[in-house]
Amino acid sequence: MLDRIIGPRRTRQFQRLLRNGKVTLLCLVLTIVVLRGNLGAGKFGTPEQDFKEIRDTFYQYRGKRTEPRRVLEELQTTIETTSSAETTNNYAEFDINKLFVDEEDDVKKNPNEPYSIGPKISDWDEQRGEWLKQNPNFPNFVNPNKPRVLLVTGSSPKPCENPVGDHYLLKSIKNKIDYCRIHGIEIFYNMALLDAEMAGFWAKLPLIRKLLLSHPEVEFLWWMDSDAMFTDMAFEVPWERYKDRNLVMHGWNEMVYDQKNWIGLNTGSFLLRNCQWSLDLIDVWAPMGPKGKIRDEAGKLLTRELKDRPVFEADDQSAMVWILASQKDRWANKVYLENHYYLHGYWGILVDRYEEMIASYHPGLGDHRWPLVTHFVGCKPCGKFGDYPVERCLKQMDRAFNFGDNQILQMYGFTHKSLASRRVKPTRNDSSNPLEVKDELGLLHPAYKAVKVSSS
Amino acid sequence: MLDRIIGPRRTRQFQRLLRNGKVTLLCLVLTIVVLRGNLGAGKFGTPEQDFKEIRDTFYQYRGKRTEPRRVLEELQTTIETTSSAETTNNYAEFDINKLFVDEEDDVKKNPNEPYSIGPKISDWDEQRGEWLKQNPNFPNFVNPNKPRVLLVTGSSPKPCENPVGDHYLLKSIKNKIDYCRIHGIEIFYNMALLDAEMAGFWAKLPLIRKLLLSHPEVEFLWWMDSDAMFTDMAFEVPWERYKDRNLVMHGWNEMVYDQKNWIGLNTGSFLLRNCQWSLDLIDVWAPMGPKGKIRDEAGKLLTRELKDRPVFEADDQSAMVWILASQKDRWANKVYLENHYYLHGYWGILVDRYEEMIASYHPGLGDHRWPLVTHFVGCKPCGKFGDYPVERCLKQMDRAFNFGDNQILQMYGFTHKSLASRRVKPTRNDSSNPLEVKDELGLLHPAYKAVKVSSS
Numbered sequence: 001m002l003d004r005i006i007g008p009r010r011t012r013q014f015q016r017l018l019r020n021g022k023v024t025l026l027c028l029v030l031t032i033v034v035l036r037g038n039l040g041a042g043k044f045g046t047p048e049q050d051f052k053e054i055r056d057t058f059y060q061y062r063g064k065r066t067e068p069r070r071v072l073e074e075l076q077t078t079i080e081t082t083s084s085a086e087t088t089n090n091y092a093e094f095d096i097n098k099l100f101v102d103e104e105d106d107v108k109k110n111p112n113e114p115y116s117i118g119p120k121i122s123d124w125d126e127q128r129g130e131w132l133k134q135n136p137n138f139p140n141f142v143n144p145n146k147p148r149v150l151l152v153t154g155s156s157p158k159p160c161e162n163p164v165g166d167h168y169l170l171k172s173i174k175n176k177i178d179y180c181r182i183h184g185i186e187i188f189y190n191m192a193l194l195d196a197e198m199a200g201f202w203a204k205l206p207l208i209r210k211l212l213l214s215h216p217e218v219e220f221l222w223w224m225d226s227d228a229m230f231t232d233m234a235f236e237v238p239w240e241r242y243k244d245r246n247l248v249m250h251g252w253n254e255m256v257y258d259q260k261n262w263i264g265l266n267t268g269s270f271l272l273r274n275c276q277w278s279l280d281l282i283d284v285w286a287p288m289g290p291k292g293k294i295r296d297e298a299g300k301l302l303t304r305e306l307k308d309r310p311v312f313e314a315d316d317q318s319a320m321v322w323i324l325a326s327q328k329d330r331w332a333n334k335v336y337l338e339n340h341y342y343l344h345g346y347w348g349i350l351v352d353r354y355e356e357m358i359a360s361y362h363p364g365l366g367d368h369r370w371p372l373v374t375h376f377v378g379c380k381p382c383g384k385f386g387d388y389p390v391e392r393c394l395k396q397m398d399r400a401f402n403f404g405d406n407q408i409l410q411m412y413g414f415t416h417k418s419l420a421s422r423r424v425k426p427t428r429n430d431s432s433n434p435l436e437v438k439d440e441l442g443l444l445h446p447a448y449k450a451v452k453v454s455s456s
Numbered sequence: 457m458l459d460r461i462i463g464p465r466r467t468r469q470f471q472r473l474l475r476n477g478k479v480t481l482l483c484l485v486l487t488i489v490v491l492r493g494n495l496g497a498g499k500f501g502t503p504e505q506d507f508k509e510i511r512d513t514f515y516q517y518r519g520k521r522t523e524p525r526r527v528l529e530e531l532q533t534t535i536e537t538t539s540s541a542e543t544t545n546n547y548a549e550f551d552i553n554k555l556f557v558d559e560e561d562d563v564k565k566n567p568n569e570p571y572s573i574g575p576k577i578s579d580w581d582e583q584r585g586e587w588l589k590q591n592p593n594f595p596n597f598v599n600p601n602k603p604r605v606l607l608v609t610g611s612s613p614k615p616c617e618n619p620v621g622d623h624y625l626l627k628s629i630k631n632k633i634d635y636c637r638i639h640g641i642e643i644f645y646n647m648a649l650l651d652a653e654m655a656g657f658w659a660k661l662p663l664i665r666k667l668l669l670s671h672p673e674v675e676f677l678w679w680m681d682s683d684a685m686f687t688d689m690a691f692e693v694p695w696e697r698y699k700d701r702n703l704v705m706h707g708w709n710e711m712v713y714d715q716k717n718w719i720g721l722n723t724g725s726f727l728l729r730n731c732q733w734s735l736d737l738i739d740v741w742a743p744m745g746p747k748g749k750i751r752d753e754a755g756k757l758l759t760r761e762l763k764d765r766p767v768f769e770a771d772d773q774s775a776m777v778w779i780l781a782s783q784k785d786r787w788a789n790k791v792y793l794e795n796h797y798y799l800h801g802y803w804g805i806l807v808d809r810y811e812e813m814i815a816s817y818h819p820g821l822g823d824h825r826w827p828l829v830t831h832f833v834g835c836k837p838c839g840k841f842g843d844y845p846v847e848r849c850l851k852q853m854d855r856a857f858n859f860g861d862n863q864i865l866q867m868y869g870f871t872h873k874s875l876a877s878r879r880v881k882p883t884r885n886d887s888s889n890p891l892e893v894k895d896e897l898g899l900l901h902p903a904y905k906a907v908k909v910s911s912s
């Protein structure tokens with residue numbers, strides 16, 4: 001077999017050398033290891049493992065009177081096995097699809113079985129109330145004016161179909177981490193599809209329900225799309241305004257209840273109270289979601305019933321408009337359609353004005369002057385096609401990110417060189433008395449994060 | 457000019473039509489708008505803006521006795537301007553490099569000017585102590601046994617050089633978000649290069665210093681590399697063990713102080729106390745970092761002085777080994793080289809054993825039986841080339857992620873179908889009494905997150 005590698009004549013020469021001394025074999029081994037090339041610093045890594053393997057093979061024969069051919073055959077097998085295990089170290093050459101376990105879709109459930117998002121619960125307020133009483137060290141209010149909030153977002157467990165999609169998901173979650181750290185809000189980033197029937201935009205429903213029921217200490221769950229970014233780091237949601245409400249979405253009463261306009265509200269960023277009412281709403285909301293015939297037919301109904309809705313399968317936002325408009329008496333009194341600040345802000349009318357905002361206003365306003373949220377609806381950077389030109393979307397997402405990031409960086413004395421630039425520059429000289437530096441926006445130690453100090 | 461679009465003969469026909477009625481012009485406008493294709497739902501978006509622009513051009517001439525040719529010329533200009541602004545909606549066709557503002561490297565500082573990481577501070581313990589006294593509502597201990605910890609990590613502001621790199625950064629930060637949420641730790645995700653001279657692995661030093669000085673309420677800063685993942689969600693760092701120490705790294709005393717082995721400790725995951733001692737250490741650590749001649753020369757020194765170190769520019773880890781070994785009397789008594797659990801766990805010796813761990817052990821151990829951290833040193837998924845085969849790295853990173861993620865999912869009654877699978881399956885039936893379901897690992901409401909309840 002060695003013939004095939006180095007030719008028959010050299011094999012005979014080699015065999016002669018081998019008969020003459022084991023040192024020859026040792027040289028061969030060393031040559032092979034060196035010739036494998038630079039595999040880097042491998043702390044306990046591959047080069048050492050390889051060497052160990054080949055060395056072990058050698059040592060098996062050291063001192064034995066073994067026929068040289070057999071030694072060579074065994075050595076060659078070791079070399080071939082090690083080499084065939086080797087794949088490229090070059091990420092550009094690697095086909096990512098090799099990683100994906102051949103995963104077929106889940107077997108479709110019995111179509112005659114009606115969809116259920118979970119067993120009916122009718123006494124959640126009582127269950128939760130009892131739990132909170134038993135667990136005073138997990139209060140649902142973190143201070144008298146501030147409910148405990150869990151921000152929930154997420155994305156697919158698969159890499160994005162286009163190369164930059166994941167980079168923007170990464171920037172988006174960093175943006176949310178920054179806002180939530182400042183505002184004392186916890187984050188749940190979901191990458192699991194809990195219910196195969198409720199894929200796509202409907203996936204948030206089983207997730208939200210599961211989180212509400214698992215975290216009775218959470219008072220409000222804040223759902224936020226992965227394509228929405230915080231652009232006002234200083235704005236605190238006016239929780240007091242919603243003390244008698246269970247669902248807060250950006251929208252307009254007239255557009256929902258009068259016009260039934262499919263964009264009369266937005267479900268890309270909303271607040272949902274942890275209570276029985278919300279479970280009941282989810283039970284009414286979910287049935288349009290199951291993928292396939294149900295979702296398609298529901299889509300046709302929604303296009304028919306709602307104003308301006310294009311033709312496509314049912315989505316959670318249209319379903320919400322339809323539910324509120326057609327069951328107003330049941331739900332409206334606990335729903336707040338907020339339009340005094342941008343709980344959701346459509347990017348198209350905001351992103352070209354950032355410089356104007358910087359010139360004329362300041363963080364903390366949350367509204368058209370300095371939007372709390374800039375939401376890149378329709379851009380779909382994780383997919384192949386968006387509803388808008390790619391360049392516009394990505395450029396503006398960079399600008400929105402930097403607009404928000406500047407408010408974080410200014411705490412530390414930095415800012416982006418421009419809204420288009422990834423690079424930062426200092427805004428002040430470092431000080432040897434850093435605690436005397438004025439914290440302009442008051443974001444380093446904001447009041448809503450202060451813990452209550454018991455008077456001694 | 458219209459000749460070039462539709463030919464000279466049709467132009468004359470068009471002119472005749474135009475002379476006959478404005479309705480002809482209106483039809484042309486509508487045709488152009490429709491022919492621009494499906495640009496999506498554009499809530500207040502591009503199709504409407506286009507139409508507005510073309511419509512406005514038309515209205516300028518409505519009712520005027522204007523030479524038709526001039527009207528057509530103006531209309532054509534409007535159409536051409538609008539069309540040239542259009543780019544692809546297809547992310548696959550878009551060249552991401554178009555986005556990058558032409559950003560040259562910063563002008564090199566005067567090479568004769570010695571590097572300084574910041575103005576010397578000698579009274580930080582006093583400054584910080586005073587601040588804590590003045591701000592009792594931002595205590596440095598969140599409960600008597602638990603210091604306030606800030607976990608710091610980050611990655612480049614540029615998209616990764618290879619398509620999957622950002623996806624793994626995203627999974628990595630989700631992993632950290634999960635651990636930190638459970639353990640009451642805040643996260644700072646950095647994407648800004650604060651000091652151009654301290655690029656690459658040295659970038660963490662200016663960042664760490666800035667954060668310590670800006671957040672006196674933080675007792676420990678936990679630096680963690682982006683290629684390190686939490687694989688024991690239940691393990692709480694034994695803070696009490698470090699009450700008299702200022703720096704905790706995974707490592708071995710003998711390998712650092714006796715052997716000066718460059719991998720005797722790991723700076724990919726370490727704890728640094730917010731105090732004067734740490735500022736002094738950073739002042740001593742930083743000087744090997746500045747890119748260029750200094751870093752290169754320092755690299756040669758480190759290769760010479762340390763055991764087994766390959767030839768490359770100075771890195772922060774080697775520099776730390778050298779500092780501790782050569783200035784032992786100054787630093788060692790406040791440094792804890794921890795090896796009783798994997799504050800950093802080299803992936804190569806862990807990832808093939810996950811199934812064995814699942815079979816034999818349980819979360820909460822943090823050590824070789826169930827490692828706190830699995831650190832993918834050398835894989836470099838954000839770059840072009842790693843030190844190991846790509847397939848092995850990515851497959852194992854998926855497994856490590858799922859191994860950790862299973863401990864999160866089990867709280868909610870789910871688990872990955874296998875360690876290789878992105879998909880999840882339920883582990884139990886949903887209950888209508890969710891609060892009675894046993895929280896096996898006690899991660900939903902862990903003791904270290906409970907707030908202190910004042911006795912009434």
